[in-house]
Amino acid sequence: MKWMYQDVQAFQNAKEYIDTAVIPLVPYTFKGEVDIKKFAFQSEVMNIFMSQIEKQLKGRVFLLPSYYYIKTDSLEPHYQQLNETVDHLHNHQFKHVLLFSFDKQWRKFMKDLHGELVWLPAMKEQDLNQVETQQVIQSHIGDIEDLIKEQWKS
DSSP: OBSSHHHHHHHHHHTTTOOEEEEEEEEEOOSSHHHHHHHHHHHHHHHHHHHHHHHHTBTTEEEOOOEEEEOOSOOHHHHHHHHHHHHHHHHTTOSEEEEEESOGGGGGGTTTOSSEEEEOOOOOOOOTTSHHHHHHHHHHHHHHHHHHHHHHHO
16 A cells, blocks of 8 residues: 555555555755766665555555655764654554665664664666566565565564
């Protein structure tokens, strides 16, 4: 289920079955041409990953809007706000809150985050329509699904 009117209605009727919230963490910046392209590409890939995960695990997973943040040297202010968001979700029935990111800086906060961080290694920028790229993405999606299912066992 996604953060959309129709899905929210369905969620309200079946919320006892939906115990996992998923939040993509997406950086952006307009500082430096390389970073702009890199973060835009990562955002597109994250959208593909999350759409597929939501589709495959519909009925158990609720995909929330992406958490966008300006990429800086410190994630300190973002991690505080993110923890407030995760606490809100835990207080409203979500047993599992998974945070997905390509940004390795989040790994510094793994112990302090109130949700489970899933760090994904970033893919090299390339055409998302190439067959090879689609195969890599599908392979990663399978791994992500397995990881989520492991969380459900704990």
